[in-house]
Structures are given as C-alpha cells and as structure tokens.
Amino acid sequence: MTSVRIMRNRDWANPVPPARREVLTATPELPDDSKPPVLFVPGFGHGAWAYAEHWLEHAAGRGFAAHAVSPRGHGNSEPAPKAELRAYAHDVVQVAAGLPRQAVLVGHGAGALVVAHALARYPARAGVLAAPVFGGWATLGLALRHNLFGTLPGAFGGKVRVGRRQLFSRDLPEPVARDYLKRIGHASRRAQWELLRSRAPEEPVGAPPVLVVGTPDDRVVPRSALDRVAARYGGAPLLFPGMGHDLMLDARWPEPLDAILDWLEKGDH
Amino acid sequence: MSTANDSFDPSTTLWRDGRPVYDRRDTVCVVGAGASGLAAVKNLREHGFGVDCYERETSVGGAWNWRHDRSPIYANTHLISSKPFTQFPDFPMPDTWPDYPHHSQLLSYLERYAEHFDLNPHVWFGTEVVKVEPADDTSWDVTTRSAGGAGSERTHRYLAVVLANGHNWAPKQPAYEGLDEFRGQTMHASAYKDPKELRGRRVLVVGGGNTGCDIAVEAATSASQTWHSTRRGYWYLPKYLLGRPADQVNDQMQAARLPLGVRQWLAARTLRLTVGDQGRFGLPKPDHKVFETHPISNSQLMYHLGHGTITPVPDVRRFHRSAVELTDGRQVEPDLVVFATGYLPRFEFLAPEILGADEHGRPTLYLHAFPRTYPTLAVAGLLQPDSGLFPLVHWQTVLIARWLRLRDRDLARAAAFWSRASADVGKRWNRARVKDSTRHWFEVNHIDYLRALQSALDELSPATATAARSTR
Structure with a gap:
C-alpha cells in the first residue's frame, strides 16, 4: 500500500452530490482555545441524536466544542437511499472542514469506518474509533450468531434489525432501551454491502494520533476485530468491560467519553 | 514539534x-x-x-x-x-x-x-x-x-x-511598432478591474487566453464596440458539456485511460456537435489539436460572437496615431486597448x-x-x-x-x-x-x-x- 493516494479520478470526474446535513452542537460556556473542536460521527442506523443524548453536553462541559453530524440518510439529514460509503465520508469531511479549527474526529460502530475513510481525506487533529465496525465476514458471522433473523436480510441487501442485547447492557432500563431501538434506522443497502466487502481504509493524511476504544462484551464487534483495528493504528484498544456496543447510550456512557477526552487533553492534540 | x-x-x-x-x-x-x-x-x-x-x-x-x-x-x-x-x-x-x-x-x-x-x-x-x-x-x-x-x-x-x-x-508587456504615438488608452489586463472602465467605449482586447476571452465577454455587454484579437485559432471549451462541468467530463475520459488520440477525437467530435464550426463565427481554425495547449474555458464567447457583440480580428501588426493596423491590413479605431498578453x-x-x-x-x-x-x-x-x-x-x-x-x-x-x-x-x-x-x-x-x-x-x-x- 502506498502511503498517500493522489489520483482520485472518480471523485474528480464524479463528485459526491451535495446533501442537506443535520449537525447538532453543544458549545462550552467558557470557550477554551487550547481544546480542539470534536466532531462525533454515528454508526449505521444511528443519527446525531445518539450523541445529543449525553456525550455532546458532557464534552462541552469539559470545555470542548462538540458537534455531531448525521451522514446523509441518517437522523434528520436528507434521505439518501442509494448513498455509498464515500458519500458518508464526504459528509464528515465537509462538516469537519467547515469548523473554525482543525477538528478531532470520533466515530462509533460503522461510523468509525466512515471516520477512518475521512481521515484519509482530511488531516484531523486526532482520530478516535469507538467500537469500530470495519466490516468483513467475521462481523457478519458474529451478528448472525447473536441475532440471526435481524441480520440475515442484511446479507441479501435487505434491512438489518439490531437487537436490544447487541447494543445495550442489562444496566440500561428496559423502556429506555426500547425507545432507542425504535429510533434506529438503517444505512443504505449499498453502504451495507460495502461494509461487508470491507475495503481497507487508506492511510490517514497528516499522521494524526488514533485511539481505539471498545468493550470486550460487545456483541457486534468481536474482540479480535478490536485488536486488529487498534494494531493497524499502532496501539491497543482501551477497554470498558460490561458495556454494550452503543457506548454513548449505554448506562455507563460517561466512562468511555471521559477516557477519550482525557486522552485528548493529555496528548495536547 | x-x-x-x-x-x-x-x-x-x-x-x-x-x-x-x-x-x-x-x-x-x-x-x-x-x-x-x-x-x-x-x-x-x-x-x-x-x-x-x-x-x-x-x-x-x-x-x-x-x-x-x-x-x-x-x-x-x-x-x-x-x-x-x-x-x-x-x-x-x-x-x-x-x-x-x-x-x-x-x-x-x-x-x-x-x-x-x-x-x-x-x-x-x-x-x-x-x-x-x-x-x-x-x-x-x-x-x-x-x-x-x-x-x-x-x-x-x-x-x-x-x-x-x-x-x-x-505583466508581459507586448512591443508593437507605433505604440508610443497611439493616442488611445492602453492597459495590461492586470490593471483591468471593473466593466465600468469599458462602458460606452470602443475596446480592442488583445490575447486569446482565458483572461482575454473573459474581458472580451465583459466588453461585449458594456462597451459600444468590441474587437477581440487573437494570434491563432484556439479551442473554446464551454464550461458545461453534456450537462456537467466540462473538466469533469474530460476527467471521466482520462480516468478510463483512453489514449490521448481517442480523447482528442472524442473531444473534437463533441465540440463540433455542441459548439459547432468555429469558422462560421469568423474565428481561425485551431492550428493544433485539442488538449495540446490548455483549453480556453468560456461559454459566453461563442454566444457573443453569434450575436455580433464581439468582432473577432487577427493579430495586431502595428499601431498608428489613432488606429490599430491588423495583420490582414484592416484598421480599427479603438479608444481603449487591453493587452491580455500574460505574465x-x-x-x-x-x-x-x-x-x-x-x-x-x-x-x-x-x-x-x-x-x-x-x-x-x-x-x-x-x-x-x-x-x-x-x-x-x-x-x-x-x-x-x-x-x-x-x-x-x-x-x-x-x-x-x-x-x-x-x-x-x-x-x-x-x-x-x-x-x-x-x-x-x-x-x-x-x-x-x-x-x-x-x-x-x-x-x-x-x-x-x-x-x-x-x-x-
């Protein structure tokens, strides 16, 4: 693999069409210029709302300007039933480049793969991949084991329905979990296929530091996949046992976020 | 760091x-x-x-x-x-x-x-x-x-x-015989700022590059008369081709790794079908194939040529006191000459x-x-x-x-x-x-x-x- 990719004939000849995007923001009461803006990217089916529940406010409370984008077809962004993965990455880069200063990109689930693609296009201050779903057949295998009938349609280009046990731990009250599940939509079929085929993301530009966060009790991301992603970026994953896949919604949501923000502060990124 | x-x-x-x-x-x-x-x-x-x-x-x-x-x-x-x-x-x-x-x-x-x-x-x-x-x-x-x-x-x-x-x-200032005695105003394109400088005047724009064509088009809508002098024929690419920005269409061909000859043929064909025969507009035929020099990207030049608001003329031979003599022997009498002759x-x-x-x-x-x-x-x-x-x-x-x-x-x-x-x-x-x-x-x-x-x-x-x- 080459370390940079210059030739992008497809993007030049056939650029991603514009789309209206939802961006939710929480601004710190005391702006702190030493802290970079943070852009959160939700996984497939989730929207910016998933971060608006807890993480945006908490990050702003610690002095970070916090933003969350819904890629097209997600949350309240423009519907995009035929969007490709590159369109999601385009949405992330567009929002990041529109921020006043160089941003930190935080992606969750398949959103981490979107962030990984975005990191190859935009020199982020730092990248955080939370419970990253980089796709491939192993991910499909695990999902089938935990949720056969919800996942099976996905293997044939249909809609995936995730189960409560896959995303949340038992600590999250049942009604809350049910409410979240109801809000979860789905990515485009095309993007699901691309996730399955799992084209490896290119090398990030600008050599940003990358942190991988996850949980060993994740029923979407196998532990081996976590280690593999972390190793690819030259590190080991930071683990939060006892949590479900949706780190930002599960009962103990402050722990992973505080760890991420601590890492950002300590590293002076 | x-x-x-x-x-x-x-x-x-x-x-x-x-x-x-x-x-x-x-x-x-x-x-x-x-x-x-x-x-x-x-x-x-x-x-x-x-x-x-x-x-x-x-x-x-x-x-x-x-x-x-x-x-x-x-x-x-x-x-x-x-x-x-x-x-x-x-x-x-x-x-x-x-x-x-x-x-x-x-x-x-x-x-x-x-x-x-x-x-x-x-x-x-x-x-x-x-x-x-x-x-x-x-x-x-x-x-x-x-x-x-x-x-x-x-x-x-x-x-x-x-x-x-x-x-x-x-600015690359051109040297012409008789330029000193010319009584009209001359300027390099770098000094041109606003179409109001052209309003109601008779303007000769020298230079067939992108700047020259842009200024000729501006003159077409404000000057009382516009001449556009070019040394030779160029390829004028509209900014949109087949409903898309023309450079994106071109890159589609390059992405397909079509050989230069094929691309040149395709482009010349497309231009022939969309822009038409440049000779009909009084322009010289390009003396080179398309893509041999960087193309002129201008949709409006042809439009104004077709409406007679720009008159194409050949290269300048020399200047006189109140007229400009062209290489075909014609004389035009502009009040203002804009040299879009590059840098x-x-x-x-x-x-x-x-x-x-x-x-x-x-x-x-x-x-x-x-x-x-x-x-x-x-x-x-x-x-x-x-x-x-x-x-x-x-x-x-x-x-x-x-x-x-x-x-x-x-x-x-x-x-x-x-x-x-x-x-x-x-x-x-x-x-x-x-x-x-x-x-x-x-x-x-x-x-x-x-x-x-x-x-x-x-x-x-x-x-x-x-x-x-x-x-x-």
Missing part, C-alpha cells in the same frame, strides 16, 4: 558581508502567503518543520486577494476549473458553493484555510524578501525588510527555502543561475519545483495546469516537505532519489505537443503531473511515514 518564532537567538555570531545573520536552524523559509505559500506552510508544519513565511502584503490570499496591488483579479473573475479540481484535496470547498466559484469565495476559502490550520502565527506580514542567497553549507540566508522599503534589513539563516511568490503578477515569472531576489534559468529567463527545474544543484531550495506553484492549481501545489508541497524530511533522516536514500530525479530535470509533464511560447512554459497535464508526483512521493515515503509516527 518546534513552533516558529520561539527560537530567536540574537546572540548568534554568524556574519555575512559585515551584517549579523540570525540562525533559525531547522526552520524553513516560505516566500509568499498566497495559495501556494499557505499550502507550503501547512504541509511543512504537518511534517514537523518550523516555518517562517514572509508576505509583503498585510493579509493572505496573494493573487486572489483583490486588495493586493499585485492582484490581477477583476470584479467578475470566476474560476475556470470546477470545484473538485480547484480545492485543496484535504480541505474541500463547501457543498453549497457553485461549480465555478467567484474570486471573493476563493479568497474567503484561503482565509479559512489559514484560520483552520492556524497558519497566520507563522506568517510575517508586511515583510518583503530582498535577497535569497546560498550560505556556505546547504542552508540559505534570507534578507528581509518591511514592505515599502522603510526600516532596516535583517538576515536570517534557514534550513531550506520554498519560493511561492507567484507567477501571475509581472512572466520573476524572482528578483534570487540570482537567475540558481534556478538554472536559460537566456529567456525560463527556469530549469525537476517537476517544475526543484533546481538541479540546490537540494534545499524549491519553487511551489510555478505551474500552468490544464485544471486547477491548488491540488497540484498541495501535493507538490507535500513532496517538498517529505523530501526535506528524508534529507534530514536518511542522507543515503536522499542522495539516491536526487541522482535519479536530476535525470528528469527540465522534463515536461505533458504528452501533447505544447506550443513553445512563454505562455506554455509551465504547462502541465494535471493527470500526468500528479502521477509523476505520486511516484516521487512513493519513492520518498515508506521510511518517512514510519519515522513521522515514531516521533509522536
């Missing part, structure tokens, strides 16, 4: 010509804070270098900042390449902008780029570079003073110098032999960036691409930064790269036969040139990529 401006050490005891030299050690000097200079500052910083950038104006943007006295921008300047070819690859323009943005949008884009990547603290505004001279080793002595000539001169020593002073600001590169602070300049002043460089004998000097943005400049200058400055890093880390590999690269000095990155005039000195096909940059980067990269990570 070292930051700029923090390691001034006035106690240095270096001297040159009886003046003190302040040693900036591992800092790189960038001349100019226009688009190319800003890309250089950003990419050098990203590769861990401290940077001092000198800018004679008090703001960023270079040629794209209409407030600058060297800016050739006129009120109605729009881009001639569409967004994907115009933006920096790692800092896309907003989706909400049109395909061909206005110059004011481009300036705000450059200002935001500087803001976003925090480049302004590294720029010394209002400071002009007077002299760039090689020091004893491979470092450089750069002498500056505050712009306007007031104040004393200071000399700093730098690890390397990147020249990004632009090449579209020193010449100027490096007045540098001895010409350093860039390997020939007798015409044309530098001889590897990849239009690296002089043969000075490995720590580079020129950024001295290109005339058949598409937008920014993507090219971005990768060019990445290459410069990686090259300097490699020299720092692995001299043996750097030497190997250099000896191979120097074989390519003066090579042209263009498959087509480019017309040999100053206008085409730096002409590159963006695909060919970017491929060359890619292979040079691949050659430099593996070691530097791991090294850069290990310093974190």
